[in-house]
Each structure stands twice: as structure tokens, then as C-alpha cells.
Amino acid sequence: MLFNSYIFILLFLPLTFSVYFLLNRLSYRGGKVWLAGMSLWFYAYFNLYYLPIIAGSILFNYFAGKLIKKEIKINRRKLYLALSVIMNLGALFYYKYFDFFISNVNNIFKTGFTLRYLILPLAISFFTFKQIAYIVDCYRGEVPEYNFLDYTLFVIFFPQLIVGPILFHDELIPQFQDKEKKRVSYENLAKGLMAFSLGLGKKVLLADTFARAADWGYGNVEMLDTASALLVMLFYTFRIYFDFSGYCDMAIGLGLMFNITITQNFDSPYQALSVTDFWQRWHITLTRFFRRYLYIPLGGNRKGEVRTYLNLFAVFLVSGLWHGANYTFILWGAIHGFLFAVTRMFQKQIDSVNKIIRWLITFFLINLTWVYFRAESISQANEVIRKIFMFDFDGSYLNLIETFKITEAMLVDRLIKLPFFADYELYFWLMTIFAFIAIIFMKNINERILSFKPRLASMLVTVVLLIWGILSFSEITAFIYVGF
Numbered sequence: 375m376l377f378n379s380y381i382f383i384l385l386f387l388p389l390t391f392s393v394y395f396l397l398n399r400l401s402y403r404g405g406k407v408w409l410a411g412m413s414l415w416f417y418a419y420f421n422l423y424y425l426p427i428i429a430g431s432i433l434f435n436y437f438a439g440k441l442i443k444k445e446i447k448i449n450r451r452k453l454y455l456a457l458s459v460i461m462n463l464g465a466l467f468y469y470k471y472f473d474f475f476i477s478n479v480n481n482i483f484k485t486g487f488t489l490r491y492l493i494l495p496l497a498i499s500f501f502t503f504k505q506i507a508y509i510v511d512c513y514r515g516e517v518p519e520y521n522f523l524d525y526t527l528f529v530i531f532f533p534q535l536i537v538g539p540i541l542f543h544d545e546l547i548p549q550f551q552d553k554e555k556k557r558v559s560y561e562n563l564a565k566g567l568m569a570f571s572l573g574l575g576k577k578v579l580l581a582d583t584f585a586r587a588a589d590w591g592y593g594n595v596e597m598l599d600t601a602s603a604l605l606v607m608l609f610y611t612f613r614i615y616f617d618f619s620g621y622c623d624m625a626i627g628l629g630l631m632f633n634i635t636i637t638q639n640f641d642s643p644y645q646a647l648s649v650t651d652f653w654q655r656w657h658i659t660l661t662r663f664f665r666r667y668l669y670i671p672l673g674g675n676r677k678g679e680v681r682t683y684l685n686l687f688a689v690f691l692v693s694g695l696w697h698g699a700n701y702t703f704i705l706w707g708a709i710h711g712f713l714f715a716v717t718r719m720f721q722k723q724i725d726s727v728n729k730i731i732r733w734l735i736t737f738f739l740i741n742l743t744w745v746y747f748r749a750e751s752i753s754q755a756n757e758v759i760r761k762i763f764m765f766d767f768d769g770s771y772l773n774l775i776e777t778f779k780i781t782e783a784m785l786v787d788r789l790i791k792l793p794f795f796a797d798y799e800l801y802f803w804l805m806t807i808f809a810f811i812a813i814i815f816m817k818n819i820n821e822r823i824l825s826f827k828p829r830l831a832s833m834l835v836t837v838v839l840l841i842w843g844i845l846s847f848s849e850i851t852a853f854i855y856v857g858f
Contacts, residue, residue, distance in 0.1 A: 573623030
């Protein structure tokens with residue numbers, strides 16, 4: 375079930391919300407059971423086949439954690455930890471990377487092993503990492519005794535189940551246990567609706583619009599000139615941010631409706647002044663997971679300068695592979711690992727450069743690396759980048775304008791018909807300029823929540839975005855990170 379769907383907004387959400395708080399008046403446990411059950415329905419709605427996989431993962435990790443915590447002998451605890459992590463990563467590898475691995479073996483050794491064409495279980499990357507963190511914390515003695523219901527809710531609480539953020543047990547479970555959060559908070563409800571509507575607007579009105587243009591560009595690389603290649607690159611930069619941060623905004627808003635605070639995952643990343651700054655702002659919860667459970671265990675910065683850079687590079691390689699079974703993701707991770715290490719190496723010199731120049735260089739580099747992230751192959755990405763630098767301007771960017779031919783564009787074209795603009799071209803440029811202003815100058819959702827006051831203006835913006843988003847559901851599209 376997607377946040378941007380009729381069944382979620384008109385049925386699932388109001389039903390889950392109303393019954394949850396009604397049950398809390400009778401039994402806090404009953405409310406949690408209802409919330410867990412609805413979260414399972416939310417997950418199984420995509421494909422019932424997924425349900426036994428996530429249920430088995432929850433059962434295995436909960437009891438593995440209990441076994442690790444009870445064991446006194448350190449060698450056995452290490453053994454149980456290793457086996458638990460291997461089982462989690464093994465399941466992730468099997469479903470996500472098995473065919474990729476077999477196809478590479480076939481290509482290299484000219485073998486004929488059969489591919490299984492496995493269906494990737496929804497959100498397996500997210501719920502696997504969450505539970506690995508839980509298992510490791512059990513080994514470290516950092517986990518109190520949780521009951522099975524609270525642990526299950528920690529894994530499957532629907533706002534953060536499908537695309538994160540990747541939350542830790544000590545961020546969610548204590549909130550489920552807090553009786554002060556069991557009653558409706560109208561302040562949190564107002565903030566939550568505001569955050570949800572803004573996230574919905576990001577996804578439906580911005581991300582999906584730029585997605586059509588980016589998809590056209592990557593499907594017609596041979597038709598691109600320098601201008602259109604630059605625009606296609608920029609449009610995917612817009613698309614992935616508005617799509618992923620839009621989901622996270624909606625997740626934060628939904629959490630607030632249930633009085634649950636969900637950790638920030640984006641902090642205006644395109645305002646970054648360096649690659650290191652970017653990774654402190656983009657997908658924050660994934661970055662901190664790798665820092666806590668990979669970078670530091672590898673030695674962090676405690677084993678000399680060379681080892682530090684190798685550890686950083688390894689983290690980014692794994693991050694690239696985590697995103698998908700494709701060499702484009704691995705190369706994307708490797709490039710970011712290299713850029714991160716170089717930036718860290720020359721941080722003092724970089725900090726002395728004018729801020730605008732730093733921003734321009736960083737923004738352009740991030741845009742270029744997204745080309746490898748989006749492309750179907752490395753050769754396709756190289757071709758897009760070649761088009762960018764061939765400095766050939768033949769006006770083919772006008773083909774992109776057709777991808778903006780939507781209801782809103784038609785309305786603008788009728789109201790503001792300027793003779794020197796082609797059909798829908800004004801809307802094309804208005805959307806592009808607005809998106810650019812939004813990523814650079816507008817407040818992010820966390821800043822908006824902190825400064826939120828229930829005024830008529832904020833209520834009108836919330837209602838308009840919510841209605842506008844719902845009316846734009848003619849073509850419901852999945853979030854990018856659902857595939858990861």
C-alpha cells in the first residue's frame with residue numbers, strides 16, 4: 375500500500391487512526407495489537423507472499439536477541455552474534471543479489487547456472503538493517519528487555535516500514551511504551567497533517583513530474599544535446615530528492631499523528647558546501663547506521679590515516695551495493711567514497727574557498743554522480759555525461775517540454791499564453807525554477823515543524839496540497855526507494 379493512494383488516505387489511515395485511539399481508552403495493549411495488525415495489512419497489501427518473510431525475520435531476530443543477551447560465555451555470544459548477522463545478510467543476499475551473483479559467474483566462467491528471477495521482498499534492505507542493529511546492540515548489552523509486541527511494532531510500524539528512515543530500537547520502542555502518547559494530541563495531529571501534505575505535494579506534484587522528464591531523457595539518450603542532457607541530469611536530481619524526502623516527510627507526519635517522533639532523514643542536502651557536508655544531510659539514518667555498525671567496527675579513524683580512508687571507501691562501496699544489484703550503484707558508491715576521502719583530506723583548503731563556489735562545485739558533482747545512480751548501465755551513464763560535455767546546443771531540449779503536458783500545465787498555458795513560449799514551455803520553466811528555489815532556500819520539514827503554529831494560512835496550505843495531491847492520483851507511482 376502506498377501513501378499516495380486512495381485506499382491509504384481514504385480508508386487505511388482514518389480507520390487505523392480512529393480505532394487505535396479508541397482502543398487505547400480501553401487497553402493500551404489492544405491499541406498496540408491493532409496498530410501491529412494494520413501495519414501487517416499495510417505490508418501484505420503489496421504482495422501476500424512477502425508476509426511470511428518479514429514475519430519469519432521478526433521471530434528469528436527477536437529470539438536470537440534474547441539468546442545473545444542470556445548467554446554469559448563471551449565466545450558463545452560472539453558465535454550467536456555471527457550466526458545471526460550471517461542469517462540476516464544471507465537472506466538479503468539471496469533475495470537481492472543471488473541472480474546478480476549467478477549472472478556474473480556465468481559471464482566470467484562461461485557457465486550456465488540458471489537464474490531464479492526472485493521477487494525482491496518489499497523493504498527487505500530496511501528491516502534487515504534495523505534488526506542487524508538490534509542484534510549487535512543485544513551483544514553489546516545495550517538492549518533492555520522488550521516484549522514481543524513492542525519489538526514487532528518497532529520493525530513493522532507502517533509509517534517507516536517501506537522506505538525508512540532506518541530507526542533504532544531505542545528510538546521507537548520507548549515511545550510505544552509511553553502512556554502519555556496514547557491519547558490524541560491535536561497539536562501533533564495538526565503538525566502531522568501539515569508534514570504529510572507537504573510530503574505528498576513533493577511526491578505527486580514535483581517528483582512525479584520531473585520523473586517523466588528524466589525517464590524520457592534516459593530512454594532517448596541518443597536524442598540529447600548538451601542543454602537537454604544537463605536538464606535531464608538536473609531533473610533526476612530533483613526527482614530523487616522530492617521523491618525520497620517526500621516519503622520521509624509523510625512518514626514523519628504520520629508518526630506525529632500517532633504521537634510518535636520519527637528521526638530526521640534529510641537536512642536540506644542540496645545546500646551542502648562539500649561532499650562530506652552532503653552526507654551529513656542526505657539519508658542521515660543510513661549514514662549513521664554504516665558509521666556505527668561498519669565504519670567504527672572496521673577501526674574508524676583509530677588505526678592511522680591510510681586505514682581511515684580505506685574504511686571510508688569500504689563504507690561507500692557497501693552503501694552503493696546496498697542500493698541495488700547493479701554495477702552502476704557500486705560505481706556510484708566508489709565515486710562518492712573517493713570524493714568523500716579527497717574532501718576530508720583537503721578540508722581546510724576547501725573551507726577557505728568562497729561559499730558560492732563551494733556550493734556550485736558540490737552541487738554539480740552530486741548531479742553528475744546521480745547519473746550513474748539513475749542509468750541502466752555504466753555505458754549509458756557515460757554517454758549522458760559525454761553529451762553534457764560535448765557543448766552541442768541544437769534545441770532538442772524542447773522535446774522535454776512534452777513530458778510536462780499535464781493538467782496543471784494545460785491550465786497555466788490557458789491562463790498565461792505568452793507568444794514567445796511554446797506550448798507548456800512556460801510551465802516547464804516555472805516548475806524548474808520553483809524546484810530549484812525549493813531545494814536551496816525553502817525550509818525543510820523539521821524546520822517547519824519546529825516553527826509551526828496553527829494559523830489559517832498553514833491550514834489552507836495543508837488542505838490545498840492534500841486535495842491537490844489526491845486529485846493528481848490518476849497515475850499512482852511507487853517511491854524510488856521501494857525498489858531498494
